[in-house]
Amino acid sequence: MNLFNKLKESLIKTKENLSNKFRSIFAFFTKVDEDFLDNLEEILISSDVSVSASNKIKDKLREKCKFDNIQSPEKIVQVLKDIIKEILEFDQKFEYDEKNIILIAGVNGVGKTTTIGKLSNYFKSEGKKVLISAADTFRAAAAEQLEIWAQRANCNIVKKSEGSDPGAVVYESIKKFNSENFDILICDTAGRLHNKSNLMDELQKINRVVDKNIDSSCQKNVFLVLDASTGQNMVNQVEEFSKILNITGLILTKLDGTAKGGAIISIREKFKEIPIRYIGLGEQIEDIYEFDCEHFADIILENVGKSSDE
Ligand SMILES: Nc1nc2c(ncn2[C@@H]2O[C@H](COP(=O)(O)OP(=O)(O)O)[C@@H](O)[C@H]2O)c(=O)[nH]1
Numbered sequence: 001m002n003l004f005n006k007l008k009e010s011l012i013k014t015k016e017n018l019s020n021k022f023r024s025i026f027a028f029f030t031k032v033d034e035d036f037l038d039n040l041e042e043i044l045i046s047s048d049v050s051v052s053a054s055n056k057i058k059d060k061l062r063e064k065c066k067f068d069n070i071q072s073p074e075k076i077v078q079v080l081k082d083i084i085k086e087i088l089e090f091d092q093k094f095e096y097d098e099k100n101i102i103l104i105a106g107v108n109g110v111g112k113t114t115t116i117g118k119l120s121n122y123f124k125s126e127g128k129k130v131l132i133s134a135a136d137t138f139r140a141a142a143a144e145q146l147e148i149w150a151q152r153a154n155c156n157i158v159k160k161s162e163g164s165d166p167g168a169v170v171y172e173s174i175k176k177f178n179s180e181n182f183d184i185l186i187c188d189t190a191g192r193l194h195n196k197s198n199l200m201d202e203l204q205k206i207n208r209v210v211d212k213n214i215d216s217s218c219q220k221n222v223f224l225v226l227d228a229s230t231g232q233n234m235v236n237q238v239e240e241f242s243k244i245l246n247i248t249g250l251i252l253t254k255l256d257g258t259a260k261g262g263a264i265i266s267i268r269e270k271f272k273e274i275p276i277r278y279i280g281l282g283e284q285i286e287d288i289y290e291f292d293c294e295h296f297a298d299i300i301l302e303n304v305g306k307s308s309d310e
Pocket residue numbers: 106107108109110111112113114115191253254255256257279280281282283287
């Protein structure tokens with residue numbers, strides 16, 4: 001199945017959620033007036049798009065439709081898609097041609113370990129030599145789970161016993177990464193410690209170990225993993241982790257099977273400097289994809305405003 005169809009299949013709940021509601025306003029559509037715009041805004045808000053992003057979309061749509069004298073539903077939907085794409089898009093692609101150390105952060109259960117397995121497999125299939133660092137030492141099961149993923153992806157892993165210092169695991173991993181000429185190092189981290197400040201302290205410490213030991217020719221990335229099914233909660237998580245880490249990208253998991261995919265728009269509207277790099281669409285090793293904003297906007301508004309809806 002190609003990416004577009006896989007994405008379409010996985011986004012079915014978000015798509016139905018949004019497109020069914022949109023169809024209902026086009027059923028009574030006569031022109032782009034304030035009534036229509038208010039309805040549209042309401043739909044967005046009820047579909048996990050934040051108030052501020054919904055407002056922005058409404059204002060842009062009003063402006064554009066007035067300016068270009070757009071009146072047909074089909075054209076309005078096209079304008080709407082363009083506005084959404086504009087919010088979602090990010091100019092720079094994630095380049096991993098150079099050596100790269102990637103820290104994976106996020107709260108417990110969002111899918112960090114699974115994502116590391118998928119990413120390792122993905123980079124490996126792109127011809128990269130990948131090393132995994134099991135720096136979630138909080139639970140013994142965490143490193144074991146990661147080891148299984150390392151085996152599936154056929155990658156090396158550095159792990160220590162439960163309760164070891166995660167900074168030491170990362171230190172050892174970087175040493176191996178440098179001396180054995182790996183291309184990409186992906187570090188798992190814990191998502192739940194005794195309390196939040198404890199978690200943040202540990203992450204900061206790991207981050208410092210990376211900064212201290214990374215080679216000057218090596219890139220560093222911090223990817224925050226978010227569970228898309230938590231909708232607007234994702235925004236708080238980005239805010240919290242941004243306080244201590246320079247997040248360079250987001251990975252949204254579990255987009256399959258949630259109707260809350262609209263929250264993606266809120267995140268990009270709020271954190272303009274943080275791109276969505278990858279999305280997780282299932283529990284299998286190959287269920288990870290580069291995020292494509294065009295596909296996303298096309299899918300959630302597919303068939304809306306077409307003549308059959310008028
Ligand atoms: N449906 C679905 N489940 C996922 C996805 N990513 C992770 N999971 C599941 O989420 C649960 C928690 O994942 P895990 O990687 O252990 O999360 P961690 O605590 O952040 O390391 C597991 O049951 C995974 O199979 C995804 O993209 N789609």
